[in-house]
Amino acid sequence: MSGEPLLSVDGLSTWIGAGDDVVRAVDQVSFEIRKGETFALVGESGCGKSMTALSIMRLLPDGAGIVGGGVHFGGRDLASLPEREMREVRGRRIAMIFQEPATSLNPVLPVGRQVEEVLVRHAGLRGGAARARVQELFESVGIPDAVRRLDEYPFQLSGGLRQRVMIAIALACEPDLLIADEPTTALDVTIQAQVLDLLAELQRRTGMAMLLITHDLAVVAQMSARVAVMYAGQIVESARTRRFLDKPGHPYARMLLRALPGTDARSGRLASIPGAIPDLRQTFAGCRFAPRCDRVVEACRQSTQTLGAVGDGWEVRCSRVEAATVGQGASPAMPAAPATSRSTGGRQSAAPLLDVQGLQVHFPVKRGLLRRTAAMVRAVDGVDLRLEAGTTVALVGESGCGKTTVGKSIVQLIRPTAGRVVFAGTDLCGLDEQRLARLRKGFQMVFQDPFSSLDPRMRVNEILEEGMVALCPEIGAIERSRRIDSLLERVGLGVAAKGRYPHEFSGGQRQRIAIARALAVEPKVLVCDEPTSALDVSVQAQILNLLKDIQEEMGLAYLFITHNLSVVEYLADEVAVMYLGRIVEQGTAREVLSSPVHPYTQALLAAVPRINSSASRQGRLAGDPPSPTAPPVGCHFQPRCPHATDTCRRDYPASRQVSSTHSVHCILDRPRSAG
Amino acid sequence: MNLPFQPVVLWTDGLLFLLVAVVLGFVRWSRHEEHLRAPWRKVARSRGGMIAVTVLVLYAGVALLDSLHYRRALPTDKPGAEVTYAPEVLSVLDTFARPLRDGSERTFSAPFAATAFVKETITRADGTQVRDFPRLRYGGRLLENPDVERVPDIARRALGGLAAGVLLWVTLAGLVTGYVAHRSGETFAEVSAAAWRGEHALPLRAILLTLGGACAVIVPLLVLSAHYHVLGTDKVGQDVFYLTLKSIRTGLVIGTITTLVMLPFALALGIMAGYFGGWVDDVIQYLYTTLSSIPGVLLIAASVLMMQVYMDTHADTFDSITRRADFRLMFLCVILGVTSWTGLCRLLRGETLKLRELDYVQAARAFGVSPWRIMLRHVLPNVLHLVIITTVLGFSALVLAEAVLSYVGVGVDPAMNSFGTMINAARLEMAREPIVWWSLFSAFVFMFVLVLCANLFADAVRDALDPRMREQVSPAAALRRARALAASTRSVA
Structure with a gap:
C-alpha cells in the first residue's frame, strides 16, 4: 500500500516538567501510517510509546507539552490546530482505546448511554436512531445479547465485555485511525485473543488504520504489518514486522526477542539484557543503549546514533548494524549446566516435601443489616498438589481462578476452610500461630507486585533482617549482617544496597530484594506468585534466570503461580x-x-x-x-x-x-x- | 536558696515545652531518614509555606515567653529572713510588657488616644467643674497639649520605630543569610545575591521580606506602645494590645495540646480497628460512631460544668487564680481532644484496611511477625503522613473552636485572656454609640493571621506529604519553559 500517508509524525518531541527535572519522554520520533494499515509501536514501560500516542491526540497531562515537530493528519497539522477543531478530530477522525477497561468507563452511567453520548456529539444522532446505532455497534463488536446490555452498568460487565464497549465507543463515528494503547494488557489470554481477533476483523471490515501500542512482541507479530521499536524516548528500529522478527537490526531489538521465554530456551538460560532502562532526565552523549549493549564499541559512547536506512522501509538507529546482525543463526539460548534430568529424580519418593490434599478456601458473602452469610465464594474448591524438593510446579490459570488464594493458603496467610497442607510431615492447617511460627521458615512467598511488596519506609537492610529476627532469633547480629551481605551479592545487587530505600530501585531490582528477603530464612519451599508479571520482558528474563540458578544451588522447591504460559514452558x-x-x-x-x-x-x-x-x-x-x-x-x-x-x-x-x-x-x- | 523569683510550672507550660522538645526531636531524627527529609525539604522550598512558618515562629515565640511563669519575691526589710513570694503568677511576657500591664486606664480609650473615650465631670484646680474628656493616665502622658502635639509625636515615634525596625531587620537578615550560607557551604555574598534575585533554592527572599514586613510593623508598634495604647483599652481600662498578646498563648495551647491528647486515641484505635477487623473493629466503630453522634458543644459544656463543680468543692487544691485558670484550660484541651479523635481515627482505619492487604504486610505475616510489631513497624510509619496532614489542618479549627466555646461561655476561665473572651466582651461594646471597635478588631486581626498562616503551612505540608497531591505546574508555563530550554539546547548543538 503506497500513496499519501494518513498520519505522519515528524520529529515529534514531548517533554514533561521543566527545569532540571525535565523528562524528555518523546525525543524526535518520526513515523507514518497509511490508510488501512496497522502500525505497532513497541517498547518497554517508560520508553515513551504512550506519550507518543497522547501527543498525537493532544491529550497530554498537565506539565507535559509538545516542544518540537509536527503531527500531520489528513493534510492538517494537529500540533497547531485550535482546541475547538481538535475536539472534532478526536473521537470522529482519530479514536483511542485505553489499557484499563475498568477505569475508562463512567461507573454511574449505563454503557449504552455512554456510547450514545459520542453519537450525539459527533454524528448528530438522537433518540431512537442513536439507540439503534448503539445496538448495531454492540453487535458488531460481538457483545452477546446486545439489547439487554445497553441498559447495564459497567460493573455488570466482565473485563472483556467492557473492553468491547470501549471499542464500540471508539468505532462509533467510524474513525480513520484507531489508536489502541495496550488494549489487551489487562485482560486474560483467552479474552486477549478474542479482543485481538475482533480488532483485526473490524479493521478488515472498515478499512481504518490502527496504531497499536504494546509491550508484547507476540501481539505485534500477530497484528501488525509494520513495527517501530522505541527505547528511551527514541525509535531505534522501524521495519516490516516479518523482517523485524526474523532479523532484527538493532542490538536492543535482538536482545529483546531473545529474552522471551519459551520451550526452545528450556534447557538453557534466557538471554537477558543487563541493567535497566536509563533515566530520561539526563542528556545523552552517545547511544542510549550503549551501557546495556553487548556489542558496544567506544564510538557508541561518544557520538549520538542517527536513524539510518538499511533496506527498503527498514531503518535502524545503530551504526554497527552489519556487525550486529552477523551470526543471527546461532542458537539464541546460551548453554548451561545440564540440569534437565532432575525433574524425574525424586518423583517416586513416598513423602513429598509439600503435600496439599483437598484444599478448600471459601469466603462468605455477607449481605443485609445482620450481615448474614448469603453465599459462599468457592475461591479454592478441592485442590491437590505435591511438591518435591528441587522441582518446580507451575499453577496456571486465568485471573480469578483462585491460584493466588492457593498460594496464600499454603503459606497460611489465608487459613483454609478444609483440606490438609502437609509440610515435612506436619499438617499446617489448624496449627496455632505459635507452633506455626516455628515452621514458617520452611516456606516463604515472593509476591507479584514489587512496588507494594516492600515497605517504602524501611531500608533494604531492615527489610532483609525482619524475617531472620522473627524466625531465627538464634542468629546473632554479626551473623545476620554477614548473611544479608551474601544474599545481596547472590541476587546481584551488591552490599551497597543495604542502606538504601526501595524507591531508589527499579522494578526488577525490587523483585531481587523481595527474593532475597524470602531466602533470608533459608526456606525449602518458595511460593512465587506471578513474580515477573509486573516486569518488562528484558527484566523478566533476569529474574527467571536468577530463580533458576538459585533453585539449582539451594535445591529449593518452587510453586510457581502464573498466567503466562511461556514462562511455564521455560521454568516448570x-x-x-x-x-x-x-x-x-x-x-x-x-x-x-x-x-x-x-x-x-x-x-x-x-x-x-x-x-x-x-x-x-x-x-x-x-x-x-x-x-x-x-x-x-x-x-x-x-x-x-x-x-x-x-x-x-x-x-x-x-x-x-x-x-x-x-x-x-x-x-x-x-x-x-x-x- | 534565696532567688529573686520562684519558677512556677503550670500544667500547660510543661506540656507545651514537652511538645516543643518532641517536635525538635522529630526534626533531628527525620534528618537522618531520607523518606522523611525529602518532603520536609519540599515544604522548606515552598514560598507560601515558609512565609507562614516565619509568622508562626513569631507567634510561637510570644506564646513560649508567656509560658515561662514565676512568682516574684516580695521585698523584705530584714536581711537573711525567709523570702516570701508574691501570690501572683507572672510570665516573662508580663515582665516585658510591665508598662502596658500597669498602665491601665479607668475605662475605654481609643487607639493612640491621649484622652478618654467618654466625657466625665472633671474638677479643675480652681474648683470649677466641667464635663470634658479627661486625660489618660498612660496614653500620651508626656504631652503638654495633646490636641496640637499628639499627631507629630506619634509620627516622630513611629518613624524612630521604623528606623529601629529596619536596623533590626538588617541584623536578622544578616543572621539568617549567614546561617544559610554556613549550612550550604556557600559564601555569604553568593547566598545574599541569590536571595536578592529570588533564585535561591530556599525561598529566602520571601522569608526575608516577611521578616522585613514584620519588623516594620512590630517594632514601631512596640515603640509606640511605651507611650500610647496602640490598640486602645477595654471597658476596665486594660490595654488591648497586651490582652491580644496574652491571648496568643491560649490559642496555641488549645491548638497543640488538644492534638497531643487526641493522637493516642486516634492512632491506637484507628490502626487496631483497621488491622484486626472483626469484633475489635466493631467495638471501635461503635465507640466512635456513638461519640460523634453526640453534639460536641453539648458534651463539652456538660464536662466543663462538671469540672467547675469539682474546682469549687476542692478550692484548696488550686492556690492561685492562674493555676485555676490553667487547670480549666488543660481540661478544655482534654475534652476537645477526647471529642475530636473520631475523624482521624476513621481515616486511619480506612488506610490501615488498605495497608493490611499490601504485600509487604503479608510478607511480614509470612515471617510470623507479631501483629503489634507489624502495626508499629509497617502500618504506623506508612500512615504518619496522614497524621501530620490532619493535625496541622486541625490546628486552625481548634483555635477557632476555642473562640466559639469561650463565646458561648464554656471555654476558658474568665480570668484567662483568649480570643474568645475578647470577642465575647466586645460583643456588647459593638452596640455602643460611638462604636467601640478596637477590641474586636485586634482579636480578629491576630486570630486571622494565626489561622491563615496555619492553613498556608498545612497546605504546604499536604502538598509535600500527600502522594496524590503532585506539584501542579501550570501547563502553559511549563510549556513555555520547556520550549525555551529546547531552543537553547538546539542552539548549543
Whole structure:
C-alpha cells in the first residue's frame, strides 16, 4: 500500500516538567501510517510509546507539552490546530482505546448511554436512531445479547465485555485511525485473543488504520504489518514486522526477542539484557543503549546514533548494524549446566516435601443489616498438589481462578476452610500461630507486585533482617549482617544496597530484594506468585534466570503461580492448570504443554500469541469465566466447552489418569496432536 | 536558696515545652531518614509555606515567653529572713510588657488616644467643674497639649520605630543569610545575591521580606506602645494590645495540646480497628460512631460544668487564680481532644484496611511477625503522613473552636485572656454609640493571621506529604519553559 500517508509524525518531541527535572519522554520520533494499515509501536514501560500516542491526540497531562515537530493528519497539522477543531478530530477522525477497561468507563452511567453520548456529539444522532446505532455497534463488536446490555452498568460487565464497549465507543463515528494503547494488557489470554481477533476483523471490515501500542512482541507479530521499536524516548528500529522478527537490526531489538521465554530456551538460560532502562532526565552523549549493549564499541559512547536506512522501509538507529546482525543463526539460548534430568529424580519418593490434599478456601458473602452469610465464594474448591524438593510446579490459570488464594493458603496467610497442607510431615492447617511460627521458615512467598511488596519506609537492610529476627532469633547480629551481605551479592545487587530505600530501585531490582528477603530464612519451599508479571520482558528474563540458578544451588522447591504460559514452558517441571477453583489438568510440563487433554488447557495454549507462527484461529474460547459464587452445574467448563455433552452438563468429571504422571478432569479423550 | 523569683510550672507550660522538645526531636531524627527529609525539604522550598512558618515562629515565640511563669519575691526589710513570694503568677511576657500591664486606664480609650473615650465631670484646680474628656493616665502622658502635639509625636515615634525596625531587620537578615550560607557551604555574598534575585533554592527572599514586613510593623508598634495604647483599652481600662498578646498563648495551647491528647486515641484505635477487623473493629466503630453522634458543644459544656463543680468543692487544691485558670484550660484541651479523635481515627482505619492487604504486610505475616510489631513497624510509619496532614489542618479549627466555646461561655476561665473572651466582651461594646471597635478588631486581626498562616503551612505540608497531591505546574508555563530550554539546547548543538 503506497500513496499519501494518513498520519505522519515528524520529529515529534514531548517533554514533561521543566527545569532540571525535565523528562524528555518523546525525543524526535518520526513515523507514518497509511490508510488501512496497522502500525505497532513497541517498547518497554517508560520508553515513551504512550506519550507518543497522547501527543498525537493532544491529550497530554498537565506539565507535559509538545516542544518540537509536527503531527500531520489528513493534510492538517494537529500540533497547531485550535482546541475547538481538535475536539472534532478526536473521537470522529482519530479514536483511542485505553489499557484499563475498568477505569475508562463512567461507573454511574449505563454503557449504552455512554456510547450514545459520542453519537450525539459527533454524528448528530438522537433518540431512537442513536439507540439503534448503539445496538448495531454492540453487535458488531460481538457483545452477546446486545439489547439487554445497553441498559447495564459497567460493573455488570466482565473485563472483556467492557473492553468491547470501549471499542464500540471508539468505532462509533467510524474513525480513520484507531489508536489502541495496550488494549489487551489487562485482560486474560483467552479474552486477549478474542479482543485481538475482533480488532483485526473490524479493521478488515472498515478499512481504518490502527496504531497499536504494546509491550508484547507476540501481539505485534500477530497484528501488525509494520513495527517501530522505541527505547528511551527514541525509535531505534522501524521495519516490516516479518523482517523485524526474523532479523532484527538493532542490538536492543535482538536482545529483546531473545529474552522471551519459551520451550526452545528450556534447557538453557534466557538471554537477558543487563541493567535497566536509563533515566530520561539526563542528556545523552552517545547511544542510549550503549551501557546495556553487548556489542558496544567506544564510538557508541561518544557520538549520538542517527536513524539510518538499511533496506527498503527498514531503518535502524545503530551504526554497527552489519556487525550486529552477523551470526543471527546461532542458537539464541546460551548453554548451561545440564540440569534437565532432575525433574524425574525424586518423583517416586513416598513423602513429598509439600503435600496439599483437598484444599478448600471459601469466603462468605455477607449481605443485609445482620450481615448474614448469603453465599459462599468457592475461591479454592478441592485442590491437590505435591511438591518435591528441587522441582518446580507451575499453577496456571486465568485471573480469578483462585491460584493466588492457593498460594496464600499454603503459606497460611489465608487459613483454609478444609483440606490438609502437609509440610515435612506436619499438617499446617489448624496449627496455632505459635507452633506455626516455628515452621514458617520452611516456606516463604515472593509476591507479584514489587512496588507494594516492600515497605517504602524501611531500608533494604531492615527489610532483609525482619524475617531472620522473627524466625531465627538464634542468629546473632554479626551473623545476620554477614548473611544479608551474601544474599545481596547472590541476587546481584551488591552490599551497597543495604542502606538504601526501595524507591531508589527499579522494578526488577525490587523483585531481587523481595527474593532475597524470602531466602533470608533459608526456606525449602518458595511460593512465587506471578513474580515477573509486573516486569518488562528484558527484566523478566533476569529474574527467571536468577530463580533458576538459585533453585539449582539451594535445591529449593518452587510453586510457581502464573498466567503466562511461556514462562511455564521455560521454568516448570510439572504443570497444574486451574479453572474456577479446581485443578482440571495436571502432569509434567512436556505432557501438559505438548499434548493437552482438557479442552480448557487446549484453548489456553491456543490463545497465547506466538512470535514464530501465525496464530491459528482454532480452539478459541467464547465467553468469560463464570463466577465462583455460582459455578455451573456439572463440569465447570461446560458452558464454554466446544465439545460439551449431556454428561458434562450433569456431573463434575472425576480425575482420570492419562499416563502415570498425567491426570485430567474430563471425560473426553481428545488429545490434540501437537503442532 | 534565696532567688529573686520562684519558677512556677503550670500544667500547660510543661506540656507545651514537652511538645516543643518532641517536635525538635522529630526534626533531628527525620534528618537522618531520607523518606522523611525529602518532603520536609519540599515544604522548606515552598514560598507560601515558609512565609507562614516565619509568622508562626513569631507567634510561637510570644506564646513560649508567656509560658515561662514565676512568682516574684516580695521585698523584705530584714536581711537573711525567709523570702516570701508574691501570690501572683507572672510570665516573662508580663515582665516585658510591665508598662502596658500597669498602665491601665479607668475605662475605654481609643487607639493612640491621649484622652478618654467618654466625657466625665472633671474638677479643675480652681474648683470649677466641667464635663470634658479627661486625660489618660498612660496614653500620651508626656504631652503638654495633646490636641496640637499628639499627631507629630506619634509620627516622630513611629518613624524612630521604623528606623529601629529596619536596623533590626538588617541584623536578622544578616543572621539568617549567614546561617544559610554556613549550612550550604556557600559564601555569604553568593547566598545574599541569590536571595536578592529570588533564585535561591530556599525561598529566602520571601522569608526575608516577611521578616522585613514584620519588623516594620512590630517594632514601631512596640515603640509606640511605651507611650500610647496602640490598640486602645477595654471597658476596665486594660490595654488591648497586651490582652491580644496574652491571648496568643491560649490559642496555641488549645491548638497543640488538644492534638497531643487526641493522637493516642486516634492512632491506637484507628490502626487496631483497621488491622484486626472483626469484633475489635466493631467495638471501635461503635465507640466512635456513638461519640460523634453526640453534639460536641453539648458534651463539652456538660464536662466543663462538671469540672467547675469539682474546682469549687476542692478550692484548696488550686492556690492561685492562674493555676485555676490553667487547670480549666488543660481540661478544655482534654475534652476537645477526647471529642475530636473520631475523624482521624476513621481515616486511619480506612488506610490501615488498605495497608493490611499490601504485600509487604503479608510478607511480614509470612515471617510470623507479631501483629503489634507489624502495626508499629509497617502500618504506623506508612500512615504518619496522614497524621501530620490532619493535625496541622486541625490546628486552625481548634483555635477557632476555642473562640466559639469561650463565646458561648464554656471555654476558658474568665480570668484567662483568649480570643474568645475578647470577642465575647466586645460583643456588647459593638452596640455602643460611638462604636467601640478596637477590641474586636485586634482579636480578629491576630486570630486571622494565626489561622491563615496555619492553613498556608498545612497546605504546604499536604502538598509535600500527600502522594496524590503532585506539584501542579501550570501547563502553559511549563510549556513555555520547556520550549525555551529546547531552543537553547538546539542552539548549543
